[in-house]
Amino acid sequence: MLGGGSGCRNINLALSRTPARLTRIVPAWDSGGSSRAIRETLGILPVGDIRQALMTMAHGEKCAGNVVRMCNARLSEAADKRQLRTEFDFLADCRHSLLKTEPAPLSNAITRYLDVFRSRLPEDFDLGNGSVGNFILAGAYLAHDKDINAAISIFKGMCGIEGNVWPIAVASDVHLSARLSDGRVLDRQHLITTLTPSEPPAWIEDIWLTRASDSTVSANVEGNGPAIEAIHTADIILYGPGSLFSSLLPHLLVNGVVEAISANSRAKKIFVGNITDCAETRGMTLEAQLSTVLRLARTRSSGIVLTHVLSNRNFFPFPKRVGKFSYLQSGSLEEMCGAQGISVVSGDFEDLWRRGTHDGEAVARDLSKLAAC
Incomplete structure (x- = not known):
């Protein structure tokens, strides 16, 4: 499971109660x-x-x-x-x-x-x-x-x-930077995760990892051995859920990660779509998020990096909010995934009692079905 903190929690809890052997791979740039x-x-x-x-x-x-x-x-x-x-x-x-x-x-x-x-x-x-x-x-x-x-x-x-829990990298000085559409550079993860709405709106155009004091320079970051090995040997490689630009995508910038995902030809490679958008992805559809993942991954490998996507069923033909954020819209997900050979699994993945969060048991059930295929 590639991802950071609270977004993965419910699914982590549910999978821990199954016979599955679970490995969490977490960021090294908090x-x-x-x-x-x-x-x-x-x-x-x-x-x-x-x-x-x-x-x-x-x-x-x-x-x-x-x-x-x-x-x-x-x-x-x-x-x-x-x-x-x-x-x-x-x-x-x-x-x-x-x-x-x-x-x-x-x-x-x-x-x-x-x-x-x-x-x-x-x-x-x-x-x-x-x-x-x-x-x-x-x-x-x-x-x-x-x-x-x-x-x-x-x-x-x-x-x-x-x-198991492993950081994706072991270097002590790795940081995450992002460039916004208005030209600003945010040079730490917490600045990205606490983005606030602006007028005119600004969105994230690029992210990179650095190991230097100059936050504008991208750096090579070597993957952590046990984390890379876990990806090589996994039956299911799970992307997320979680914050796209600060918690998920940066893993793919670490040396050896995309290569290991591509090399594991027998694994199901599943993207778990968020229930809502967040400060980092405000206005992005699930289709746009997947396209961003694929575009970045394919700069490092031409192999298969994604086979399935779990998409929460949306019953409303118009934007609807829960708390500060809107429910994530699918966009042209079916068409895009069909063209890419990616299977879409649509289901009711929202927790009935905690709106905006995943029902871990529901996700775990579908993952078990996919693992058995």
């Missing part, structure tokens, strides 16, 4: 939230998307142990720095009752990683609303010579997680 503060302070790979995907996997697999509870916790949000440091030290010094009930090797490992993380922080670092899971994962990353794959494997073992 620049927002507490993950941003840790990344900028310590100069490390962003861990927020990784931790979030691991916690979603744990929830889907019904891992409810003390370690999962701790990794899913956060420090106080509105508190002074002295209180926040007291909260952190309470955990790092193994005084929390959840840690005291765990076997010594496990509690010692957690407190070791928290202590490594603490030792690298400046005194004025703001711990407010910080994710304890981010702290532990970052500490493990630092303790194991900045080997994120080793840190993830250890984190999974501590939580009892069976599924």
Whole structure:
């Protein structure tokens, strides 16, 4: 499953409850939230998307142990720095009752990683609303010579997680940039995901990855070995759902990704259309989004990168909104996919109780049918 955070959550949860062996492949260019503060302070790979995907996997697999509870916790949000440091030290010094009930090797490992993380922080670092899971994962990353794959494997073992989560790249300095139709360049992911409507309207014309301070220069970014291997061996390669320009498309810019997708000739390659548009894709149809994916992928490989698309059935012949955004229109999806040899699976994929989000069980059922074909 190629994608970022909350858009994949419901489907991740549903697939985790099936016999499927699930691998999440997540971005390596997160620049927002507490993950941003840790990344900028310590100069490390962003861990927020990784931790979030691991916690979603744990929830889907019904891992409810003390370690999962701790990794899913956060420090106080509105508190002074002295209180926040007291909260952190309470955990790092193994005084929390959840840690005291765990076997010594496990509690010692957690407190070791928290202590490594603490030792690298400046005194004025703001711990407010910080994710304890981010702290532990970052500490493990630092303790194991900045080997994120080793840190993830250890984190999974501590939580009892069976599924896999890998960042698409392991370099610590990867960032995402975008050029808008009005000439502006947004040089970090969080600036792209928080785009606001403008008059006249501006849309994203181009994206690229950079590893340099100059955000206008595209850089080569090597793919993460376990992530590339997972693509090579998958029975189904799932694109999304999620934010097109900040969470999905950039994966295809990483060296080896499109090549691995093309080389896996036996896999179903399925794009899961979003239920609504978002700040990045306002006004784009599902047809336009697919065309963008195919256009980018084919600059790197002439092989087959997409075989199916899951499209939520739209019952209204006019634009209709849910919250801030409109339901995603299909456009000339059937015609475009027919010309490209892509099968369209149309269904009722919206959650009945949470409008604008996917019904993970409904998507998982159709994926199971496709896998059996």
